[in-house]
Amino acid sequence: MSIDLLGLEPWKWRRGRLLTHPPTKGPPMTLDAKHQSPALSIAIVPDSFKGSAGAGAVAQAMARGARAAAQASGRDVDITTLPFADGGEGTLDAVMDAWKTEARSVATTDALGRRVTARYGLSRDGTTAIIEAAEANGLPAVSDVPLRPLDASTYGIGALVDEALTEGATEIVLCLGGSATTDGGTGLFNALGARFMDAHGNQLPPGGGSLEQLASIDVSGVDARVFEVSWKIACDVTDPLVGPLGAAAVFGPQKGAKDADIDVLDAGLRRLAAVIGEVTGRHLGEAPGMGAAGGLAVSLAGFCEVELVPGWELVARILNAREILEAADLVITGEGRLDSQSLHGKVVNGVRLASRPETDVIVIAGSVELSPEELAEAGILAAYSIAHGPASLKELSEGAIELITHTSYSVVRTYLAVAVPYLKKRLTVP
Incomplete structure (x- = not known):
């Protein structure tokens, strides 16, 4: 199945509006001396097809x-080709692929305190570390046992941060998605040397379930480098820390929290925000984005200088994606499922925003759930599903790479046939 707007000349749809004159912006194209045809610049910038193929494999299949x-x-x-990610699952691999470096492994613990090995990335010059928090506190790592939403802790992320600092990183990019925790980042900050204590001076046990007993926070033991490093937090939600739209209420159920657990966790996060406010004057309970990943950024933001950035934008900065997208005549992106969420903070959204208004953007996805009108409004020229007929999710997943390759072939062959006659009109012949 495909949904496209190719019934019109390609230049006529741009960012959801019908143009009456061909665009004139953009770098002039040159003719191939042999075929007198456009030498088309194509940027392939996909997300992973989650559960089927990583962004790197998808990009190569499309190419x-x-x-x-x-x-x-x-x-x-x-x-x-530029494998991409939105700051959640797959971001580490996408960045490592672009940096042409290997992820580093560190012995640490998962959200329930069990020993695991987690990865982080370091730029070639050693100045920027990228940490995907779910490597140490993610839901998949604890899916083999009953979820324990009150006890799950971010403590294991601390080992990744410590290793990055030891290696000399001056900037840490922390990606929040996929967490199993709702502890306000207290586990992470505790691993870095902070102490969260009750009224009797006793250290609180791990997890958000004990935070309602919080009386004081001691940061005297925190490594000075934690305060000096530049923190960039990839955050794709605007939910506050507490309340009906907060971390516990919105994301707690997917981490195993029942109604009673949600009440306990929300009360604990309120107490954490109150104590941080008393100590530092920073009031974070209602701050947009602080509810992400169970409030993972809250403890850091209470005592360090942090910058919350949409995940796709942060990855775009790291990968220099805007320069690549702005130089392209055609951009092909994709993900496992193209729906309304794709247009809000996901890779497809970031790609369309970072591309030039006159650049054609085409999406290849496992399934397409947007109407032609929605595609046009979003500035997407066309969207194609890799499903060529009735198929189960298992069949699509197992054959994803081959299907992506075949679909990309059809998309580009069609685009060249339809777009090139118009493109010739604005070519500059050397």
């Missing part, structure tokens, strides 16, 4: 299809 289509059409194309 294979695009190259085969160009060869079959007798066209010259310049293809740039």
Whole structure:
């Protein structure tokens, strides 16, 4: 199945409006001397197809299809691949792929305190570390046992931060998605040297379930580097820390929290925010985004200088994505499921916003659930599903790479046939 707007000349739809004159912006294209055809610049910038293929494998599959289509059409194309992510699952791998470096492994603990090995990434110059919090406190790692929402802790992330600091990182990019925890980041800050104590001076047990007993926070034992490093937090939600739209109420159920647990966790997070406010004057309970990942950023934000940035924007900065997208004539992106959420904080959203208004953006997805009108309003030229007929999710997942390659071939072959006649009109012949 495909949903597209190719019934019109390609230039006529741009960012949800019908143009009456061809666009004139953008770098001039040159003719291939042999075929007198456009040498098309294609940027392939997909997210992972979660559960089926990582962003790197998806990008390579799309590139294979695009190259085969160009060869079959007798066209010259310049293809740039940039595996992408939205700051959640898969961000570490996408960044490592772009940096051409290997992730580093660290012995630590999962959300329930069990020994695990987690990864983090370090830039080639050693100045920027990227940490995917779910490597140490993610839901998948504790899916083998009953969830314990009151006890789950972010403590294991601390080992990753400590290792990054030891290696000399001056900037830490912390990606929040996929957590099993609702402890306000107290476990992480505790691992870095902070103490969260009750009225009797006793250290609180791990997890958000004990935070209602919080009386004081001692940061005298925190490594000075924690306060000196530049913190960038990838955050794709605007939920506050507490209340009906807060961390416990909105995200607690997926972490195993029942109604009574939600009440306990919300009360604990309120107490944490109150104590931080008393100590530092920073009132974070209602601050947008502080509810992400069970309030993971709250303890850091209470005592350190942190910057909350939409995940796709943060990844775009790291990967220099805007420069690549702005140089492209055609952008192909994709993800497992294209729906209304894709247009709010996800990779597809970031790609369309970072591309030039006159650049064609095409999406390839496992399933497409947006109407032609919604695609046009979003500035997406076309969206194609990799499902060529009735198929189960298992079949699509197992054959994803081949299906993505075949779909990319069809998309690019069609685009070259439809778009090139118009594109010739604005070419500059050397």
